[in-house]
Amino acid sequence: MNDLLITELMQLQKEYCNILLDAIEKVFQEDTNAILDEINVFWHRNKKLVRCALEYLSKPYSTYLFTAATILDIDDYEHYPFLCLGDYHIWDDPIYGYIKMVMASPNEQFNEQIKNQVFNTIHDNIEILNSLDGKILILPVRMLSGTEPSLIHEAAMQTFLSLFKEKITFEIYRKTYSTIDDVVSILKDGMEKYVTLDDDIDSQLELKERFFHYKQSTELPLPVDSSDATIFWFSVYGFLAQVFDILLTCIQYQLVPYIRYSVAFRYLIIISNNFKDNNEISEMLFKSVVAHILHQTFDKETYSQLTMEQLIESVKTYNFEQQLFSALKDEGITLELPELQKTAEIIDQQLRLCLSEKIPN
Incomplete structure (x- = not known):
């Protein structure tokens, strides 16, 4: 079954690459919306194959999903730490998200930025498809997951409103509060540091x-006269909705979320408290925490001396993932007791045992 799936997925990747090659020539000459729509149609036409792959490609929680990112920069060797964990690796194609953004945004300056991001992501995707020989699959996992948007919205809104001292509705929040001083004044004690x-x-x-730093440096798909309270809600709610979407999708298909972006990762940690009584989900989240630390501490300067093939061979021969989690377990490190510095030290130790012999002198 896996051989057949892999064969069909490789063909799908070739077809997608051809669509992207055609699209990259049109981004600045034609309507970006039409290009995004063409990509959208392609994936919806192939969603049965994608969902089948997500269901049957590997054992539960043995496939890692690189998500909550706009670019997977292989020129900067970001794929190296990603390939150290898991049996299969998927880049969660973010282009689908731009479709929603462009459709919803009244901000022309923001839409122009999205057009540039579309170009960069298409270029990045083409490089992945042409350079990595199928080692990383590009699939719009969250786009095709079938997770109910209303469920994500409700979870994100509930969590957002739980930040405040008093029990309020969003309608009250929207009508009553305007400035960032208003918002800060109603936050629960100690909550500021978590936002x-x-x-x-x-x-x-x-x-x-x-x-104010964020407001000045970030272009958002909101009217220019939006209040501070609206901007605060839009931003925090957006991160929460993104993380709930990732979590529910990964639970559905038994994937491990590989999150490089520190902001999304912090919200993942906050939300993870809701799942601490579920052993399976806690184990998945622990893998995600370790993957994030691995990515942030990975010595690209040293390990980029290896070819991708040497890296993959060493990881498999050493059984890196199993050795790493066994070492963490021996030290009593868990999701509840992560000990970030100690975890980083153990990751570094295991990487050196796994890869150092292959590093040229």
């Missing part, structure tokens, strides 16, 4: 100051 807007902003700054 993250951008990983480039100093987390030690007060939330009000971080918000």
Whole structure:
């Protein structure tokens, strides 16, 4: 079954590459919406195959999904740490998300930025398809997952409203609060430090100051006269909805979310408290935490001396993932007791045992 699936998926990847090659020539000459629509139609035409692959490609939680990102930069060797874990690897094609953004946005400047991002992502996807020999599959997993948007919306809204001291509805929030001072004044005690807007902003700054940095540096698909409270809601709700979408999709198909983006990762950790009594989901989330730390600490300068084939061979021969999680278990490291610095040290130790012999002198 897997051989047949892989054969069909490889053909699907070739067909998608041809569509992208055609699209990249049209991005700045033709209507971007039409290009996005063509890509959208392609994936919906092939959604049965994609869903079948997600169901049957590998054992539960043995496929890692690189998600919550706009680019997987193989020129910067971002695929190297990704390939260290799991039996199969999927890049969650983000182009589908741009379709929704462009359709919903009244902000022309934002739409122009989206057009540039579409071009960059298409170019990146083509490079993945042409350079990695099928080692990483490109599939719009969240687009085709079938997760109910209303379920994601309800979960994200509930979580957003739970940030505040008093029990309020969104209607009350929208009508009553306007400035960022208003918002900060109603947050639960200690909640400021958990609200993250951008990983480039100093987390030690007060939330009000971080918000203004974010507001000034980020183009959002909102009317230019939107209030601070609206911008705050839109941003935090957006991250929460993204993470709930990822979690529900990964639970549905028994995938492990591989999240590079620190902001999305922090919200994943916050939401993970809701699943602490479910052993299977907790194990999946622990794998996701370890994958994030691996990505952030991976010594690309050293390990990029290896070819991709040497990396994959070493990882398989050493049985890196099993050895890593066995070492973490021996140290008593779990989702509840992650000990980030110790985890990073164990990852580094296991990588050196796995890969150092192949590094040229």
